[in-house]
Amino acid sequence: MTTPGTVTAAPEIIASTNAGPATTTWVELLDTQVRILRGRYRTRVLEAGQGPALVLLHGTGGHLENWVRNIPRLSRHFHVIALDFLWHGRSQTEDFDPELIPPLVDQVTDVMDVLGIETAAVEGQSLGGWVAMQLALRHPERVGRLVLTTTMGFDPAEGAIPGFVEPNWASNLAGSLDVLRNPTYDNVRTRMTRILADPERITDEAILIRQALYRQPALAAVQQRFITEYQTGDAVRRHRVSDPMAGEIACPTLVYWGDHNRTPPAYGRYLADRVRDGRFHCAADTGHWAQFESAEQHDAVVTAFLLGVDSVRGTATGHGTESEHLMEHDHCADPVRTTGRNEPMADVTGRWDIVSWVQDFDDGRQVYPLGEELEGFIRYTPDGDMVCLIARADRTPFTTGGQWNAADVEKAAAYSSVLAYAGTYDIEGDTVVHHVDLSLFPNWEGGDQRRRFILREDGTLALEARLEDGTAEARTARLVWRRPADRAA
Known part of the structure; x- marks a missing residue:
């Protein structure tokens, strides 16, 4: 097995992906052909471009328009075939099979048969990645290269990824069913924005297309x-790809990730290491819908990989100085390579001042626990101690008494405007574990607070934590910090 390298695009490919003015879906897809194929299944497909075949597979609840930002650029180099999965989009809604994955794999081979395509590159996002992995395992002769974008369906060996806990996906079920039963604009928007790092990046047109499809009774x-x-x-679940099964995927494989994906980059990196010929790339400031949110970067990196540019530049094996240099462009590169209690971490140690703290609820709510204007810091010492203090910027002094004899309402307000705790810390992969010794909130004392951390390209530190999974209050807490400009780290 090779060590996964990081894929970057050749300069000439990047140069061809400059964004122009915003356009509509059908302006973007003007030179494409959309039709219904009738083989073993009734499948809506879109075709564009000429060259080697590239099949695009969307995620759960999606449709071929999920790739609208990618098809124009990808079709400059490839014969692109995007399709609606069974029971999605405008493909057939009848003959539902609860096994899900085997019929979807069979549908992809059906489309390839009807179009006379023996072998293709295949990219799958989320559910599509799961189907693509099973396609590569069941029909290896039909998959030339494989791209797994924020894929689902992989089961790493227990304990293989330090600190990794499979998210409780069932916590999303109630909200997902609600939008299908009541596909208002706001409900559809909430469903779509929860898979983005920045909800403002969703377009009205993307929402309206999804809403129009969900308003079809048979599809809903x-x-x-x-x-x-x-x-x-x-x-x-019987069709999930186990750790040993991933090792049987032999074709060159790119695992493409986003640093804000709910399943962390360590999961994607591990998968890239498990397949026989894997590479890993992670886009900064990008969530689960990575092909949409970092479209230009995605298209450049994927095009380079599919054309074999990464192999030419020496990143296929992950060895050598060129590969080591390219790792610098991986915005999710592991900040820590080892683990151990109180292990010093040069990139994190020191003081970081608070920039923002927001809680993004799975149902679309956004809450600022201490308001949008904050003061405070977190400090990590080289010998493993930590302290965190965050306060509202508009705290007011007591007027009814001193520290101990002020009115209860003032003391309660003071408590409610500060978060404070201290203890020691460990680094486990991409997670910092705060072992709490003292806390203003006494329930935290003696326990651990786990935070996934990301050292961003702009020099800020992001800490994230999942809270109350499986409940109506399920959410992601996101805190951003920066080093003080007037202090040494």
């Missing part, structure tokens, strides 16, 4: 069955 009905089986069914 079968989608409710699909999403229920996908998130909670036993039948579909």
Whole structure:
């Protein structure tokens, strides 16, 4: 097995991806052909461009328009075929099968057969990545290269990824069913923005296309069955790709990730290491819908990989000085290579001042626990101690008494405007674990607070934590910090 390198695009490919003025979906897809194929299944497909075949597979609840930002650039180099999965988009809604994955794999081979395509590169995002992995395992002769973008469906060996806990995907079920039963603009927007790092990047047109599809009674009905089986069914779990199975994927494989994906970059990097010929690339400030949110970077990196540019530049094996240099462009490169209690961490140690603290709820709410204007810092010492203090910037002095004899309402307000705790810390992969010794909130004392951390390209430190998974209050806490400009780290 090779060590995964980081894929970057050749300069000439990057130069061809400059963004122009905003356009509509059908301006972007003007030179494409959309039709219904009838083979073993009835499948809506889009075709564009000439060259080696590239099949694009979307995620759960999606449709071929998920790739609207990618098709124009990818079709400059490839014969692009995007399709609606069974029970999605405008493909057939009948003959539902709760196994899900085997019929979707068979649908892809059906489309390739009808179009006369023997072998293709295949990219799958989320659910599409799961289907693509199974396609590569069941029909290896039909997959030339594989791109797994924020894929689902992989089960790493227990304990293989330090600190990794599989998210409780079933916590999303109620919200997913609600949008299918009541596809208002706001409900659809909430469903779509939760997979982005920045909800403001979603477009009205993307929402309106999804809403128009969900308003089709037959699709809405079968989608409710699909999403229920996908998130909670036993039948579909039998088709997950185990750790040993991933090692059987032999074709060159690119795992493309986003640093804000709910399943962390360490998961994607591990998968890239498990397949026989893997590479890993992670886009900064990017969530689960990585092909949409970092479209230009995605298209440049994927095009380079599919054309073999990464192999030419020496990154296929991950060895050598060129590969080591390219690792600098991986915005999710592991900040820590080892673990151990109180291990010093040069990139984190020192003082970081608070920039922002927001809680993004899975149902679309956004809450600022101490307001939008904050003061405070977190400090990590080289010998493993830590302290965190955050306060509202508009705290007011007591007027009814001193520290101990002021009115209870003033003391309660003071408590409610500060977060404070201290203890020691460990680094486990991409997670910092705060072992709390003292806390203003006494329930934290003696326990651990786990935070996934990201050292961003702009020099800021992001800490993230999942809270109350499986409940109506499920959310992600996001805190951003920067080093003081007038202090040495």
